[in-house]
Amino acid sequence: MSAGAPDTPRALRELAAAGRWNGPTAGILDGHQQANLVIVPRELAYDVLLYCVRNPKPCPVIAVTEPGDPVVRVGTTVADLRTDLPRYRLWRHGEPAGEPHDITPYWRDDSVGFLLGCSHTFEGPLCRAGVPVRYAPGSAAPPVYVTDVPTRPAGRLSGPLVVSMRAIPAALVARAVEITARYPTGHGAPVHIGDPAALGIADLSRPDFGPSPVIEDGDVPVFWACGVTPQLALPAAAPEYAITHAPGHMLVLDHLVDAAPEGQ
Amino acid sequence: MSAGAPDTPRALRELAAAGRWNGPTAGILDGHQQANLVIVPRELAYDVLLYCVRNPKPCPVIAVTEPGDPVVRVGTTVADLRTDLPRYRLWRHGEPAGEPHDITPYWRDDSVGFLLGCSHTFEGPLCRAGVPVRYAPGSAAPPVYVTDVPTRPAGRLSGPLVVSMRAIPAALVARAVEITARYPTGHGAPVHIGDPAALGIADLSRPDFGPSPVIEDGDVPVFWACGVTPQLALPAAAPEYAITHAPGHMLVLDHLVDAAPEGQ
Numbered sequence: 001m002s003a004g005a006p007d008t009p010r011a012l013r014e015l016a017a018a019g020r021w022n023g024p025t026a027g028i029l030d031g032h033q034q035a036n037l038v039i040v041p042r043e044l045a046y047d048v049l050l051y052c053v054r055n056p057k058p059c060p061v062i063a064v065t066e067p068g069d070p071v072v073r074v075g076t077t078v079a080d081l082r083t084d085l086p087r088y089r090l091w092r093h094g095e096p097a098g099e100p101h102d103i104t105p106y107w108r109d110d111s112v113g114f115l116l117g118c119s120h121t122f123e124g125p126l127c128r129a130g131v132p133v134r135y136a137p138g139s140a141a142p143p144v145y146v147t148d149v150p151t152r153p154a155g156r157l158s159g160p161l162v163v164s165m166r167a168i169p170a171a172l173v174a175r176a177v178e179i180t181a182r183y184p185t186g187h188g189a190p191v192h193i194g195d196p197a198a199l200g201i202a203d204l205s206r207p208d209f210g211p212s213p214v215i216e217d218g219d220v221p222v223f224w225a226c227g228v229t230p231q232l233a234l235p236a237a238a239p240e241y242a243i244t245h246a247p248g249h250m251l252v253l254d255h256l257v258d259a260a261p262e263g264q
Numbered sequence: 265m266s267a268g269a270p271d272t273p274r275a276l277r278e279l280a281a282a283g284r285w286n287g288p289t290a291g292i293l294d295g296h297q298q299a300n301l302v303i304v305p306r307e308l309a310y311d312v313l314l315y316c317v318r319n320p321k322p323c324p325v326i327a328v329t330e331p332g333d334p335v336v337r338v339g340t341t342v343a344d345l346r347t348d349l350p351r352y353r354l355w356r357h358g359e360p361a362g363e364p365h366d367i368t369p370y371w372r373d374d375s376v377g378f379l380l381g382c383s384h385t386f387e388g389p390l391c392r393a394g395v396p397v398r399y400a401p402g403s404a405a406p407p408v409y410v411t412d413v414p415t416r417p418a419g420r421l422s423g424p425l426v427v428s429m430r431a432i433p434a435a436l437v438a439r440a441v442e443i444t445a446r447y448p449t450g451h452g453a454p455v456h457i458g459d460p461a462a463l464g465i466a467d468l469s470r471p472d473f474g475p476s477p478v479i480e481d482g483d484v485p486v487f488w489a490c491g492v493t494p495q496l497a498l499p500a501a502a503p504e505y506a507i508t509h510a511p512g513h514m515l516v517l518d519h520l521v522d523a524a525p526e527g528q
Binding site: 061 | 313
């Protein structure tokens, strides 16, 4: 399984590449930028990039690789997208087709990789500011819901907005907005505060993905755009070839979320 | 020449389309978002979009049109990119090739239009916050300099960062940073404060474009990324076909810069 939690993002990436860290990245290396991954053929890359630009809250672009080049450079991070994530998900014609730990055999000359922001980014800053992040026992991730709010389509990509929910004490909701607004690569400020029905969520206790919510008296449900959104838009395009991270198994970058390098 | 300054962005666009407003848009319709325009063939659109994503300060993307569709929709704005700007610049193989007021004859089935943010956006908010914006008499634009700082290339596009300069009283520089940081579609916070030599600018009194600077005792030169940047990166790609706005002649959108619609 997985070795002890490493001290640095680089050490984590090296363990993942050596097959010695296969676990999720939630809750480790607090303060470092984590990134979702989408890999598509070059012929679909414009649609994916435009989809991200048109939907910046669920899909904040951190980096885009050159076609065929598996190495991504962001600040001091130099990562091999074929090996440095703990777990991947293969897609064939829009359907999941396996979850390998190494995608070297699946890399192609026309593969383009997109690193997208991840909400793991803002949970540390929320906690440090005194905003409790309540998770189900044994879980390190929030509940996730598919809404009835459409994203803005781009070319062959279209789908609903997906959101994560954190229940926040009413008196701290404004602080949670202020803090998360500082992290556009962590999906930024919430997309909705309060009534789940406004997003088409009928039953908060039954998320589409992730654990059940933990809601205490006086809490308000607060919804952030979620990085699962592009994984629902991609099947609409039904590319014969696509690879993403496996849920919860992100690329961890060297830089702290409070020191993001300029540009992508 | 130009009719009296219109009351609304829509009226301005209608005058432009009717050939009755051919003048620049700087200093009019204060508070409304203005946008730079880049039109390229679909085959170059991925490079242009990626260049913008990699260089968000000079090239903040407001909207991207569908290939061949000249109509752009942003919030309540519905604009025809062929007619609704006061003046355009044609490019052939990377060289300027005319400045028509209507590009209907030049529109193609594979034309893709990009609306990019413009620093006209943040000058109203600066003035309202008590930060003087000093322009040469008779001018409504800042001096512009080509720096020796490279932008991040994307595909066939590459070139230097271009900046605009406004001289700000030292005690108000921090306020100018705070205010402009709120407007990513106005190029956001400055890219540099102080010594022009750090950007490779040898002589502040000799800008590459625009009027001479107006600098008073106690002022600090403050530099913002400039929307001219992509016009220098595009010739590197030498597309056989490209169209931009003519300098200073922007598309004016309905929405106020303080009420930007979500997404693009």
